[in-house]
Amino acid sequence: MATALVDSNNFYAACEQSIDPSIANRPLIVLSNNDGCVIARNAKAKYLGVSMGQPYFKIRRQLEKIEAEVRSSNYTLYADISQRFMSIIEANCEELEVYSIDEAFIKVSRTSDHNLMIWARRLREIIYQRLSLPVAIGIGENKSQAKIANHLAKTMPSHSGIFDLGIANDQDYFLKQVEIEDVWGIGPKLAYWCRANGIHNALQLRDIPSNKLKKKFGVKGMRLQYELKGHSCIKFSSQAMPKKETCVSNSLNKPINNIENLREIIATHTIRASEKLRKQKQNATSVTIFTRTSFYTPNFYSQSATKRLDIPSNDTRILLAAALGLTKEIFHPNYLLIKAGVIMQELLGADSLQLHLLSRKSFGTSKEGCLMKAIDNLNKRYGQDTVYWAACGMKKKWEVRRRHVSALATTRLSDVPIVQA
DNA sequence: TCTGGGGTCCTAGGACCC
DNA sequence: TCTGGGGTCCTAGGACCC
Numbered sequence: 001m002a003t004a005l006v007d008s009n010n011f012y013a014a015c016e017q018s019i020d021p022s023i024a025n026r027p028l029i030v031l032s033n034n035d036g037c038v039i040a041r042n043a044k045a046k047y048l049g050v051s052m053g054q055p056y057f058k059i060r061r062q063l064e065k066i067e068a069e070v071r072s073s074n075y076t077l078y079a080d081i082s083q084r085f086m087s088i089i090e091a092n093c094e095e096l097e098v099y100s101i102d103e104a105f106i107k108v109s110r111t112s113d114h115n116l117m118i119w120a121r122r123l124r125e126i127i128y129q130r131l132s133l134p135v136a137i138g139i140g141e142n143k144s145q146a147k148i149a150n151h152l153a154k155t156m157p158s159h160s161g162i163f164d165l166g167i168a169n170d171q172d173y174f175l176k177q178v179e180i181e182d183v184w185g186i187g188p189k190l191a192y193w194c195r196a197n198g199i200h201n202a203l204q205l206r207d208i209p210s211n212k213l214k215k216k217f218g219v220k221g222m223r224l225q226y227e228l229k230g231h232s233c234i235k236f237s238s239q240a241m242p243k244k245e246t247c248v249s250n251s252l253n254k255p256i257n258n259i260e261n262l263r264e265i266i267a268t269h270t271i272r273a274s275e276k277l278r279k280q281k282q283n284a285t286s287v288t289i290f291t292r293t294s295f296y297t298p299n300f301y302s303q304s305a306t307k308r309l310d311i312p313s314n315d316t317r318i319l320l321a322a323a324l325g326l327t328k329e330i331f332h333p334n335y336l337l338i339k340a341g342v343i344m345q346e347l348l349g350a351d352s353l354q355l356h357l358l359s360r361k362s363f364g365t366s367k368e369g370c371l372m373k374a375i376d377n378l379n380k381r382y383g384q385d386t387v388y389w390a391a392c393g394m395k396k397k398w399e400v401r402r403r404h405v406s407a408l409a410t411t412r413l414s415d416v417p418i419v420q421a
Numbered sequence: 422t423c424t425g426g427g428g429t430c431c432t433a434g435g436a437c438c439c
Numbered sequence: 440t441c442t443g444g445g446g447t448c449c450t451a452g453g454a455c456c457c
Binding site: 031032033034035036037039053054055056057058073075218219220241243244245246247248249250251253254294295296338339341343401 | 422423424425426427428429430431432
């Protein structure tokens, strides 16, 4: 059975274009939280020289000059379109592994003539027709090969978005076209080492002596090399694994140096993290909070603190008490803090909870559980923060900047676009 | 004035056990 | 005089992913 990787091109930008086709012919960029830096751009913006990761404030002039459309990231919209994307793929394959918001690995059987091109073209058409998302499909014998094939599908125009490495006559030729930095699993550090050791492309990586690779990359390097040779050794998991930790954090609109503000931020993130836990049907055994100054200031400061809970919980009030209790441990008045967050750790599924020896409470049916459910339902029905904790503060001067956010066109009735005949 | 957020996996080294 | 060897668990840090 072959493995394919279906991946949406410039996903966030494509989502923005799909709800507002009027911007499709213009350069478009999407900014990270706090309108910090570029995290997605459409082909036109790419062509005009906007690159990923650039801070917005540095390129604002350039963007004005090329008359680019700018959007703040709208994750609610992207998550909803992603779900639709995945369900179309699921209906057109044998097994699906959702790999990220815009990518899925899938398994498909090869037809008698081994040719999956017709299937791939059809899938590409359906996705475009229903969601206006252009996708690339790469096919190989395993995940690493599918990744390589997907890269080739995107970068070589003659492949028009689809490439099958499994049936390529000259696999070596194609592996040679893939720069070492573009190989899945090779990050900047390892790429640097590779270049220094004369390994410049995927073919050379496949063919270097295994012992040399193992010494530097460990087992991960071995797995990658095996896959480049055509064996499968990276697990395919169609069942989403339960999360081991859940983190909510952000950079602040402006730096803070008073503990009250830090408490409000920690409270806000803890509440969001608790909601996430309840949605995931998980409970946290320990809570870590952290904060730091900017990387770009001379006096760097970073601190975290952790509290273990007697009983794992997803009750906002319990987690809030734990997190706020730690705040003074990470605060330092001499530093301007620019980032803070909460990590829920050692997560347990609701079914694998153990009661505390001295506790009389039972899970799920408790009053506390009902209260949390009621709050979640109210916020779902009437909008986020209809019911919220006073610990979050009222003014929120530090709140995330989102000056260019688009509508919730697929999840909120009042935001559905109106088409005039 | 401004520089993302949310994850996972692996390894090395220390502490501890018998 | 003499200070083992094999194993597990935990943690911090590094590297990677999108």
